[in-house]
Amino acid sequence: MNSATARRDGIKHAFLWPAFLVVLLISLFPLIYALTVSFQTMRIVPPMPPRFVGVQNYAEILASARFWGSMWTTAVITVLSVVLEYILGFALALALHHNVPGASLYRVTFLLPMFLAPVGVALIARMVFHPYLGPVNDLMGALGVGNLPFLTEPNLAMAVLITVEVWQWTPFVTLLLLAGLQSLPGEVFEAARVDNVPVWRRFWDITFPMLLPLSVAVVFIRLIEGFKVIDTVFVLTGGGPGTSTETLTLFAYNEGFKKFNIGMTSALSFTFLVVVIVFGTVYLALAQRLTRRYA
Amino acid sequence: MAHVEMEQVSKSFGTATVIPPLDLSIRDGEFLVLVGPSGCGKTTTLRMLAGLETVSGGRIAIGGRDVTHARPGERDIAMVFQNYALYPHMTVRDNIGYAMRVHGTDRGTIDARVAEASRLLGLEPYLDRKPRNLSGGQRQRVAIGRALVRHPQVFLFDEPLSNLDAKLRVEMRTEIKLLQRRLGTTAVYVTHDQVEAMTMADRVVVMRAGVIEQAADPITLYERPANRFVANFIGSPAMNFLPARIERGAVHLVSQVLPLPPEEAARLRERGDVLFGIRPEHMRPSAHQASLTLEPRAIEPLGPHTLVLGDVGGHRVTAQVDPRFPVQVGQPCVVTVDMTQAHFFDPVTEARL
């Protein structure tokens, strides 16, 4: 290598380092800072000087029943709502794709829930499910069921949270699956019609497998997003009754902004990150097995 | 006996009439080719036959059974599409056997038929591959295999070869033709390529704007085209057309006189205005030949023969001549015309005289 190329080669550092440092500063630094904090006790109220405690925060979390409760709550809400979103979303996408009567009306409005802020949706839902003023209980009353304590009975509260999630995010699934359906080659389905393949078999043997890779991606996005649910829970139940509907994020929030236990909150955030990564990896591994059977 | 019968079948999309009432009957075991320029309604006609498109009027019968309003699956037909339409996530074996599996055919029969079809089409080495790992020609073979394992009453083909390269197209058209002969299944084949139509068909149906211009065997179509459109569409390079008069047993072009054979002259008698048609390959010596002087504009040597693109009285004329024929651009030359192969059309109705 002669000196001219060596000099030109040196220039690469001038281009590489600034970008690398910026990334380091704005994305890695907060993470690393939070990670170090998670190994300390750091309380704002009452003020306490930070003290290194090793993995004590993590040990405390893993030993806490409240953590495992919030984990279970999060998993139940996420898995049930994503399953329902996928089934409903697929059904609606099929209806829209095949122009079922009334589809054009729905086509105009079906995206609306997705555009609303989750907090707004939760506030609406809070009124709708209000034990005395809400229309749902008016209906229950009319049906002779009587008033149901929607937000104050643990199982009902979970059901309401799942309903709200499904209501808000089904359109997202519908939108993506509809786009997928419309990109499938029409001739393949005509070939199946000519071969006298019944509608139900056409769906299971052709449509579903052809949309499987897209489905895997859509469900993945919803799972990861669903895991982070906090706003609807915060507004609707505040994690109650007791801590029966407290999700992981809400638990972390309560630790940080009600008890001002910053070290513990950081440790919780990292635990949360690990949970999401494990969950996501397991899901992707399973999904890959499924798609390999078809693709 | 007519195997497929279309009676007064018509099709409109909204207010646009694509197929005015059309009659067509196809014999058992016949290889019928629908040919015509792009957009003339060939695909629409075929899709109505398949039941993928509803008819706006008329009646369709297959094997003596009225299927006008039957679903595609109830018609006992098989179709091969231009873009193959294979199931992308199934192997070749599954693609071919899928319909039988859906209909509950037993395992042994499916395996036997798939084996038979793949042997016939040379697909044995690829049975466990997915369509995306096959070439265009192989994919189209799979599509054909999928159609023939069902032993349908009628095969429908919609431009199955137009995505293949020229060499493969020539091979596949022979293969399809031989296969259909062997199976003896009635086939309706759509193409815009007149060479494909001529080489494959028992009978060719030439369409224009949804109307059948002529339905005949390839030789009749070539030798006795029913009108100017068919004459122009069939044959390559296309027939030359020149306005002319017929007087005293000869064709009079602007200032040239080409004598007709006596029996033609007697049949046509005197006519003021006619369209004189002559194919480039019929510019050759014969018992009744005439001389035509043309102004060469360009010369295209093709090897076995040479095309002279010239001008006669302001009309373009193509002549096919021997490679050693002395001709130079800009210098008028005289070609021999075989007057027994002359065609005459009415200049207004464009019908054959």
Ligand SMILES: Nc1ncnc2c1ncn2[C@@H]1O[C@H](COP(=O)(O)OP(=O)(O)O)[C@@H](O)[C@H]1O
């Ligand atoms: N679904 C449709 N809606 C409206 N017009 C159509 C439709 N399908 C075909 N056409 C029209 O019908 C005519 C014939 O089409 P087609 O049968 O596909 O022609 P070809 O196969 O001979 O090229 C074309 O002018 C085309 O634009």
Ligand SMILES: [Mg+2]
């Ligand atoms: Mg077409």
